[in-house]
Amino acid sequence: MEQKTKINAEDGKQELVITREFDLPLELLFKAYVVPEIVEQWMGTKVLKLESKKHGSYQFETSDAQGNVVFRANGVIHEFNPNQKISRTFEMENTPFDIQLEFLEFEKLTDDTSKLHMHIVYKSVALRDKMLALPFAQGINMAHNRLQNSLDKLK
Amino acid sequence: MVASQAMTAGAIASNFDTARPTVSKHLQILTECELLEQEQNGREIYYHLNPQKIKEIADFIEPFRQMWDDRFNKLEAIMKKYK
Numbered sequence: 001m002e003q004k005t006k007i008n009a010e011d012g013k014q015e016l017v018i019t020r021e022f023d024l025p026l027e028l029l030f031k032a033y034v035v036p037e038i039v040e041q042w043m044g045t046k047v048l049k050l051e052s053k054k055h056g057s058y059q060f061e062t063s064d065a066q067g068n069v070v071f072r073a074n075g076v077i078h079e080f081n082p083n084q085k086i087s088r089t090f091e092m093e094n095t096p097f098d099i100q101l102e103f104l105e106f107e108k109l110t111d112d113t114s115k116l117h118m119h120i121v122y123k124s125v126a127l128r129d130k131m132l133a134l135p136f137a138q139g140i141n142m143a144h145n146r147l148q149n150s151l152d153k154l155k
Numbered sequence: 156m157v158a159s160q161a162m163t164a165g166a167i168a169s170n171f172d173t174a175r176p177t178v179s180k181h182l183q184i185l186t187e188c189e190l191l192e193q194e195q196n197g198r199e200i201y202y203h204l205n206p207q208k209i210k211e212i213a214d215f216i217e218p219f220r221q222m223w224d225d226r227f228n229k230l231e232a233i234m235k236k237y238k
Contacts, residue, residue, distance in 0.1 A: 005224035135218035
């Protein structure tokens with residue numbers, strides 16, 4: 001089966017492209033990026049601020065069950081063309097990762113389907129590769145923790 | 156090339172304009188990384204792919220893709236209610 005979400009990360013480049021086709025009309029896809037309550041649901045984070053306009057800014061925050069903030073990100077919106085394009089910066093706070101630049105392009109395929117083209121530019125090739133590896137490393141950490149927990153129980 | 160059949164260094168090199176020692180060096184590195192495996196057959200050494208290792212490299216990016224795929228699946232499910 002063909003994958004709906006595709007990643008194109010060419011070797012030695014400090015950018016990557018994520019593309020995805022949706023069984024949604026273009027307007028609904030775009031709305032999912034604009035309405036804070038909807039962004040919260042699919043991004044799984046709290047939206048502290050989201051000003052969807054040129055020179056607007058946004059801030060997301062995620063807390064764990066104990067109420068500790070585990071993730072906070074913010075950025076500035078540079079271009080905002082409804083149902084067409086959002087260009088913005090993205091910064092993860094309190095991490096060694098530099099700010100990245102994101103170009104989101106929304107395209108109508110048919111009346112009921114649409115496509116998102118997300119082009120992300122990083123400060124360096126090394127940083128892009130680190131970001132690509134992050135979920136992979138987290139997966140290994142989680143597996144390692146599960147193994148450790150299982151071993152601890154055997155003690 | 157080596158995905159379809161095991162090949163000798165000479166047969167692999169004949170497909171490139173690069174000098175034979177350069178190709179040998181590449182094969183040596185790929186073998187050290189365990190992406191290629193060597194098999195002695197008489198006087199010849201044949202190279203073939205190590206599919207397990209190739210899969211590991213392909214999988215490296217997979218959790219990142221999966222993370223975005225999960226998010227977008229959620230987005231799609233949520234927005235279908237607004238149709």
